[in-house]
Amino acid sequence: MSVIIGIDVGGSTTKICAIKDGVLLPPDSVTATDPLASVYGAFGKYTAENKISLSGIDCVAVTGVGSAFLENDIYGLPTKHISEFSATGKGGLFLSQKKEAIIVSMGTGTAIMHAKGTTSSHMGGTGVGGGTLVGLSKQMLGMTCADEIAELAKEGALSNIDLTIEAMTKKDISPTLTAKTTASNFGNLTDTATKADVALGIINLVFETTGMMAVFCSRQKNVKDIVLTGNLSVLPQTKEKFESLSAMFDVNFIIPELSQYATVIGAAKSMITEETL
Numbered sequence: 001m002s003v004i005i006g007i008d009v010g011g012s013t014t015k016i017c018a019i020k021d022g023v024l025l026p027p028d029s030v031t032a033t034d035p036l037a038s039v040y041g042a043f044g045k046y047t048a049e050n051k052i053s054l055s056g057i058d059c060v061a062v063t064g065v066g067s068a069f070l071e072n073d074i075y076g077l078p079t080k081h082i083s084e085f086s087a088t089g090k091g092g093l094f095l096s097q098k099k100e101a102i103i104v105s106m107g108t109g110t111a112i113m114h115a116k117g118t119t120s121s122h123m124g125g126t127g128v129g130g131g132t133l134v135g136l137s138k139q140m141l142g143m144t145c146a147d148e149i150a151e152l153a154k155e156g157a158l159s160n161i162d163l164t165i166e167a168m169t170k171k172d173i174s175p176t177l178t179a180k181t182t183a184s185n186f187g188n189l190t191d192t193a194t195k196a197d198v199a200l201g202i203i204n205l206v207f208e209t210t211g212m213m214a215v216f217c218s219r220q221k222n223v224k225d226i227v228l229t230g231n232l233s234v235l236p237q238t239k240e241k242f243e244s245l246s247a248m249f250d251v252n253f254i255i256p257e258l259s260q261y262a263t264v265i266g267a268a269k270s271m272i273t274e275e276t277l
Contacts, residue, residue, distance in 0.1 A: 002020070002021055002022075002056075002058055003018055003019070003020045003021075003052055003056050003057045003058060004018065004019045004057075004058055004059055004060075004061065004268050004271045004272060005017075005018050005043070005046075005047075005052075005057055005059075005060045005061070005077075005268065006018070006019075006060075006061045006062075006063075006087075006264045006265060006266075006267040006268025006269075006271075007039055007042065007043070007060060007061070007062045007063070007064075007067070007074075007264065007267070008062075008063050008064040008067075008084075008087070008261075008263045008264035008267060009035050009038065009039055009062065009063070009064040009065070009066030009067045009069070009070070010064050010065065010066060010107065010108075011065060011066065011108055012031055012032075012033065013029050013030070013031050013038075013231070014029065014030050014031075014032065014035070014038035014039055014041075014042045014064075014066070015027060015028070015029040015042075015260075015261055015263070015264040016028055016029070016030075016042045016043065016046045016264060017261060017264050017265055017268055018046070018050060018052060018268065019268050019269065019271075019272065020050075020052070022272075024265065024268075025050055027258060027261040027264060027265065028042070028045070028046050028049075029042070029261075030042040030045065035066035035067075035069045035070075036069055036070070038066070039062075039066075039070065039074070040074075043074060043075075054075055054077065057077055058078070058271075059077060059078040059079070059080060059271055060073075060074050060077050060078070060079045060080070061079075061080050061082050061087075061267040061268050061270055061271050062074075062079060062080070062081055062082065062267065063081070063082040063083070063084045063087040063263060063264070063266075063267040064084055064263065065084070067081055080271065082266075082267045082270050084105075084111075084263060085111065085113050085120055085121070085122045086120045086266070086270065087263045087264070087266035087267040087270060088103055088105045088111070088113055088120070088229060088262055088263045088266055089103050089113040089114075089115030089119075089120025089121075089266065090115065090118070090120060090266035090269055090270055091229065091261070091262035091263055091264070091265040091266025091267070091269065092113075092115060092227040092229050092256075092262045092266070093115050093227070094262075094265060094266065094269055095227070095229075095256035095257065095258055095259060095262055095265065096225070096227045096254050096256045097256075098225050098227065098254075099116065099117065100114075100115065100116040100117070100223055100225070101115055101223060101225040101226065101227045101254070102114055102115075102123075102214055102217050102218045102221065102223055102225065102226045102227070103115050103120070103226075103227050103229060103262075104210065104213075104214045104226060104227065104228050104229065104230075105125075105229050105230045105262075105263065106129060106130065106210060106228060106229065106230035106231065106232035106233050107129055107130055107230045107231060107232070108129055108130050108131040109125060109126065109127045109128070109129040109130075109131060110125045110126045110127075110128060110129040110209075110210045110213065111124075111125040112124055112125050112213060112214055112217050114217065114221050114223070123217045123220070123221075124213070124217070125213065126209060126210065126213050128205075128206055128209040128210065129206065129210065129232065130146060130206075130230075130231060130232050132202075132205075132206055133146060133149065133202055133203060133206050133232070134146060134149075136202045136205075137149045137199065137202055140198050140202070141195050141198060141199060143199075146231070146232070146235065147235075149199050149202070149203070150199075150203065150235045150236055150237060151236075152195060152196050152199045153196060153199035153200035153202075153203050153237060154196070154236065154237075155194075155196040156194065156196035156197040156198070156199055156200030156201070157196075157197050157200070158182075158197070158200055158201060158204055159188075160188070160189070160190045160192065160193040160194070160197040161185075161186055161188060161189055161190075161193060161197050161198065161200065161201030161204070162182045162183075162184065162185055162186065162187060162188055162201060162204065163182070163183045163184040163187030163188040164179065164180050164181060164182060164183055164188075165177060165178070165179055165180075165181045165182075165183050166179035166180065167183070167188065168183055176248050176249065176250075177248070178248070181248070182204070182208060185201065185204065185205040185208065186201055186205065189201075200237070203235065203237050203241075204237075204241065206232070207232075207237070207238065207241045207242070208241070208245075210232075211241070211242060211245040211253070212245075214226045214251075214253075215245070215249045215251055218251050224250070224251045224252050225251075225252050225254060226251055226252065226253050226254065227254045227255075227256065227259075227262075228242065228253060228254065228255045228259060229259045229260070229262035229263065230259070230260060230262070230263075231260050233255050233259040233260060234255075234259060234260050238255060239255060242255070
């Protein structure tokens with residue numbers, strides 16, 4: 001038996017996966033404020049549930065902002081640190097089955113990579129991301145759970161929050177900009193806006209900022225495939241918003257299965273050859 005463990009140590013969540021005899025096992029995650037506690041907690045829980053013994057593990061690949069706290073090998077196993085940008089790029093291509101794409105990591109902030117083949121380069125990003133969503137929601141709604149914010153937003157209406165092009169002009173600005181296109185996020189915040197409206201407005205602000213950054217990067221590299229990864233990629237509003245951005249800017253936003261685990265999968269996959277998986 002050959003097993004490679006991948007661990008992605010984030011700010012509050014640690015994700016883990018395994019590749020066993022060339023087969024990807026279902027990833028998992030744990031939440032903890034202490035990175036070392038989360039790593040060893042995730043490792044113990046995951047290996048027990050998947051009946052993986054220490055003797056059967058070839059190596060461990062670690063990535064993420066919290067991996068810097070891991071100075072020693074995990075349980076004496078060969079442990080390699082993988083660049084988060086490289087891991088996300090590799091994982092995004094693998095999950096989307098693309099040979100080249102713009103990979104967007106939608107985490108606390110947003111990082112954007114250009115991935116092609118076995119290489120991945122960081123193009124930039126924005127501080128607008130999941131941290132923005134939670135921070136603004138805490139101040140405006142008294143809520144800090146992204147899933148609960150997204151659930152509330154299902155009842156919201158952007159017409160009470162955002163200023164659209166049709167409210168400013170009756171003329172067509174360009175063939176791609178429809179009347180419902182956002183001219184200003186929160187530019188039409190009404191006195192009667194509900195908490196659900198505000199929740200949807202915050203999500204829309206984050207998604208539109210992230211989406212436009214990705215579009216600019218895709219144009220720079222002349223690549224139309226844009227793969228969304230990270231925890232925000234699986235919110236219920238993601239698919240509809242990015243489908244509209246795909247149509248508007250003639251790109252192909254892709255949300256692959258297991259998109260929230262792209263980085264940890266890419267870290268594990270970095271330890272094997274393309275032919276193995």
